[in-house]
Amino acid sequence: MRSEERPGHIEKFLKRADKAIDSAVEQGVKRADEILDDAVELGKITVGEAQRRSDVLLKQAERESRRLKSKGAKKLEKGIGAAKKMAAGKGDALETLAKLGELRKAGIITEKEFRAKKKKLLAEI
Numbered sequence: 001m002r003s004e005e006r007p008g009h010i011e012k013f014l015k016r017a018d019k020a021i022d023s024a025v026e027q028g029v030k031r032a033d034e035i036l037d038d039a040v041e042l043g044k045i046t047v048g049e050a051q052r053r054s055d056v057l058l059k060q061a062e063r064e065s066r067r068l069k070s071k072g073a074k075k076l077e078k079g080i081g082a083a084k085k086m087a088a089g090k091g092d093a094l095e096t097l098a099k100l101g102e103l104r105k106a107g108i109i110t111e112k113e114f115r116a117k118k119k120k121l122l123a124e125i
Helices: 002-105 113-122
Strands: none
Touching: 002 113
């Protein structure tokens, strides 16, 4: 009779072991699902934060671009103005030199005076 009880006892033990394994697997799958859900949520948060940071950086870059364009345009205008003044100064110097040449030809100034003024005007250009 004992031999008949044993297979029943082993069978109960195996059923309990199967239940324990099933429970462990179920708990493991459940825990894995929870971890996966947490990871997905964290990923969503990270993506959202990255998008917000990207938007902030884009706005900063656009402001800096406008500032640099404005600053560049002002410097360019200043350079063009200086170039115009220099060109006008050269034109004035050439006109003055031509007038001095006429004064020299007319005998109003001497050759020495003409050369001195010519040297001074050319040095200014």
